[in-house]
Amino acid sequence: MAELTGLQKQYILHWGEMGTKWGINRTVAQIHALLYLSPKALPAEDIAETLSVARSNVSTSIRELETWGIVRAVHVLGDRREHYESMKDVWEMFRLVIEQRKRREIDPTREMLRRCLADLDPKEAGADYTRERLEAMAGFFEAVTELHDQMKRLPTGTVRKLLRMGTKMRKKAG
Amino acid sequence: MAELTGLQKQYILHWGEMGTKWGINRTVAQIHALLYLSPKALPAEDIAETLSVARSNVSTSIRELETWGIVRAVHVLGDRREHYESMKDVWEMFRLVIEQRKRREIDPTREMLRRCLADLDPKEAGADYTRERLEAMAGFFEAVTELHDQMKRLPTGTVRKLLRMGTKMRKKAG
DNA sequence: CCTTATATTCTGATATTACTGAAAGGATCG
DNA sequence: CGATCCTTTCAGTAATATCAGAATATAAGG
Numbered sequence: 001m002a003e004l005t006g007l008q009k010q011y012i013l014h015w016g017e018m019g020t021k022w023g024i025n026r027t028v029a030q031i032h033a034l035l036y037l038s039p040k041a042l043p044a045e046d047i048a049e050t051l052s053v054a055r056s057n058v059s060t061s062i063r064e065l066e067t068w069g070i071v072r073a074v075h076v077l078g079d080r081r082e083h084y085e086s087m088k089d090v091w092e093m094f095r096l097v098i099e100q101r102k103r104r105e106i107d108p109t110r111e112m113l114r115r116c117l118a119d120l121d122p123k124e125a126g127a128d129y130t131r132e133r134l135e136a137m138a139g140f141f142e143a144v145t146e147l148h149d150q151m152k153r154l155p156t157g158t159v160r161k162l163l164r165m166g167t168k169m170r171k172k173a174g
Numbered sequence: 175m176a177e178l179t180g181l182q183k184q185y186i187l188h189w190g191e192m193g194t195k196w197g198i199n200r201t202v203a204q205i206h207a208l209l210y211l212s213p214k215a216l217p218a219e220d221i222a223e224t225l226s227v228a229r230s231n232v233s234t235s236i237r238e239l240e241t242w243g244i245v246r247a248v249h250v251l252g253d254r255r256e257h258y259e260s261m262k263d264v265w266e267m268f269r270l271v272i273e274q275r276k277r278r279e280i281d282p283t284r285e286m287l288r289r290c291l292a293d294l295d296p297k298e299a300g301a302d303y304t305r306e307r308l309e310a311m312a313g314f315f316e317a318v319t320e321l322h323d324q325m326k327r328l329p330t331g332t333v334r335k336l337l338r339m340g341t342k343m344r345k346k347a348g
Numbered sequence: 349c350c351t352t353a354t355a356t357t358c359t360g361a362t363a364t365t366a367c368t369g370a371a372a373g374g375a376t377c378g
Numbered sequence: 379c380g381a382t383c384c385t386t387t388c389a390g391t392a393a394t395a396t397c398a399g400a401a402t403a404t405a406a407g408g
Contacts, residue, residue: 023196109192234397
């Protein structure tokens, strides 16, 4: 791997910081940034060297990125090492990440809300108020889930179309 | 403040964990959960006591929630202390949070991408490839921004309407 | 003004998370 | 099979984020 250009550094560092703000490990995000910018798949050792992190750290981080389905290992003729490459379709990439996060965080929250509503004892003081609040929150999460299910099935182009329809509706309403 | 019911505890704890996964401080999220479930505004001291955190911690966290615009101080007759209450409209609440996060994290990323594209030296090796990648990413962020701008202007009801239109389009296509 | 009630800021301590380096585990080659 | 190359796991260490409590500031009451 060649040395990073100033530009690449800027992108990778920013992406790393960005990651931390959204609960994504800095190194994981940086590796993703590096692979995203790289025209060719890179072996773990090169990644470690380029980003100045331990080889083992790269291993763990790559595994995480693979779990999300946005990085995969490819093989290069005459090289026993795994080479890693990032998906390049940005929309698809974010869709995958969102899908994972929904599964890991949104779904459990929906379950928690359902459980709370089921457990709610109507005889308890303030039960009505609590139910109201819980139901409002649950409704929101159901809607988000519905929205997500649709995005999942729609091709990228249709999403953009919807986006434009939104613009029209806004103009009419305004 | 009365003791928390098991249900409230469950909700508050989950919300706190949820927060950490999205880069939001656990206490901040817990306080928000508490206020969301509370039928009346609560003074900082009660919040501290109920959640077993330091008074100072509540102060800082409340400030953060106020910055987002989802919690505000209200006054109670005969009490010098500030009482805090959460917004109850869930959709509006998330809209505000998303708006803030966009401002804090998405906008700076757009700027970074623009700067990178501006700084990109065409004579540099691999400049074409880098430009392609940066532009793809920048395009995505522009689209997200556009989408956000629209959501911001649309009333909640219209968002739901769009949601249903998505369903129809999907059914036609399928 | 001085006193008291309340809120905020700051700093050191604590807890959490991330990371490294060493060691173990697998795979491929001769 | 043994040697070599590569990857993963793990335990200890380092870095970061969070928090409690003291110190400070602000405001209201007398």
